[in-house]
Structure formats: structure tokens, C-alpha cells
Amino acid sequence: MTTIAVLGNGRVGGGLADGLSRAGHQVTVADRTPGSADAAIGAAHVVINATPGAGSLERLSALRAPLRGKILLDVSNATIDGPDGLPADLVYQGPSLAERLQAALPETQVIKTLNTMLYSVMTAPASLEQPPTVFLSGEDPSAKQIVRRLLGDLGWRPEWITDLGGIETARAAEAAILFVPHVIRSGGFAPFAVSIAR
Template sequence: MAKIAVLGNGRVGGNLATALTRAGHEVTVADRTPGAAADAARAARIVINATPGAGSLDRLVALREELRDKILVDVSNATFDGPDGLPADLIYPASSLAEQLQEALPETHVVKTLNTMLFSVMTAPAALPQAPTAFLSGEDPKAKQTVRELLLDLGWREEWITDLGGIRTARATEAAILFVPHLIRSSGLAPFAISIAR
């Protein structure tokens, strides 16, 4: 069992919090207010960033002390939205939100994962008719192993998890968000995930 703080109480954060609690973890959910987020992060071993990516960097840098030596699991994508509210472009096109977080928070172990799928698939990967892929990006092997174990608790199988390497690889998975608006326009808001076929 781990003490986990989920920052963000929308569909993504709520879904993850419910599933991790069901898996036996001690989970606290904090909204975006600085006081609630600081209290939750301070008490946790693992912090999940489920806040909207456009404002995540500022919110999390404000929690520098609370995040020191913690594992920060980043599941967000930083995008500019188009007129229809769907992602239209990347905020960090030559980088990624995860890289920006790791650079700004050098004493925090940032791991990027679960950002290449609809939120419902994060906690129910077996519901898809074909095996999805969850990617891991991060500098610290122990932190990535801890996150891998969380994914297993969420229903991911070992063979569905791919470690891409260091945090710089997160720019590849974050760029996958640009598929999303086209998928939604062509087939509606149905569960989906990026899948690597081998």
C-alpha cells in the first residue's frame, strides 16, 4: 500500500483515485487550490498530476518543497485548445510537460505515463478489444518500477507496459495527443489507446 495524492478532481483524477483506492492504496484527492494541493502532496509518497496540462507547470513548481524526493506521476498533456475545445497544438513542441517539470523540480522523480489514451482506459485497459500500451518515461529506474507496479494494480499486464527510457522520451508520447481530435471527429468519444503491435 502506498500513500498517494491525486492533484485534480476531474474525470481523470477521480477515475484514478477510485481505482487506486479499490486496489488498496491510501489516496487523497486535492483540487487545484494551493493549500489543498500542498497538504496532499506533503503527506504522500507518490503524487499524480491530473491537472489540466496548460497550467500544470506553474501549479507544481509552487509545490517544490512538498514534492522534494517524491515520485511525481504525470498523466497530463500540455496543449493549446482549438475553437472546438479539442487539443490543437502542443505548448512545448520541442520539449514536453514532463521534461519541463523535471527540469524545474530536479529533486523530484518525474515519471510520464497513461497520457496516450482516453481516461477510462487508464483504469480498465482490458476493456479494449486489443491490448493497449502504457509507456513509461523517466530518469529514475526505482521510480519507474514503482509506477509500473501501480499500473499492474490498475489492471495493466506486464507485457502491455513499455519503458521508453529517460524523460526526454515523453515528448514522443505527449505528441500523440495530436491524434485525439481527429479520432474523436471520425469516430466519436469512444475508448481508445495507442497500441504497439509486435
């Protein structure tokens, strides 16, 4: 069992909290009340950033002290929405959100994952007709191993998990969000994920 704090209680955060709780982990979801994030993080070994990506850097930078020594599993995408509410561009050109989080939180192990799919696939990867791929970006091998185990508890098979390398590779994974509006417009709001065929 892993103690997990989830920052963000929307569809992404709520879904991950439910899935990890069902897998037997101790999960606390932080809401927006003052002190809620600090309290949740303090008791956790792994913290999941499921807050809106455009504000994640500022919000998490303010939590530098409680996040010290934790694994930060970042699933957010920092995007600028178009008139239809779908992602139209990236907030950060060059270094990604994950890279910026790692720079702002040097004593935290940031692992980027689960951001290249519709939120429902995060906890039900086997629901797709074709095997999906989930990516890992980050510097610490032991932190990645813990995240791999958590992904496994959510239904991700080992062969569906691809380690891209260091945190700088997150900029490629984050750029994949630019596919999303076109995929949704062409096929509707149905579950999908990026998949690497070999």
C-alpha cells in the same frame, strides 16, 4: 499499500483516485482550496499530476518544496484547444511538459505515463478489444518500478507496459495527443489507446 496524492479532481484525477483506492492504496485528492495540495503531498509517497497540462508547470513549480523526494506521476497533456474544444496543438514545442517539470523539480522523480489514451482506459485497459500500450518515460529505475506496480493494480499487464527510456522520450508520448481529435472525429467519443503491435 502506497500513499498517493492526486492533484486534479476532474474525470482523470477522480478516475485514478477511485481505481487506486479500490486497489487498496491510501489516496488523497487535493482540491483548489488554499493549502490542500501541500497537505495532500506531505503525506504521500507518489503524487499524480492530473491537472490541466497548460497550467501544470506553473502550479507544480510552486510546490517544489513539498514535492522534494516524491515520485511525480505525470499524466497531463499540455495542449492548445481548437474551436471545437479538442486539442489542436502542443503548448510546448521542443522539450515536453514532463521534461520541463523534471527541470523545474530536480529533487523529484518525474515519470510520464497514461497520457496516450482516453481517460476511461487508464483504469480499465482490458475493456478494449485489442491490448493497449502504456508508456513510461523517466530517469529513475526504482521510481519506474513503483509506477509499474501501480499500473498493474489498475489492470495493466506487464506486456502492455513499454519503457521508452529517459524523460526526454516523453516528448514523443506527449505528441501522441495530436492523434486524439482526429480519432474522436472519425470514431466518436469511445474508449481508445495507442497500441504497439509486435
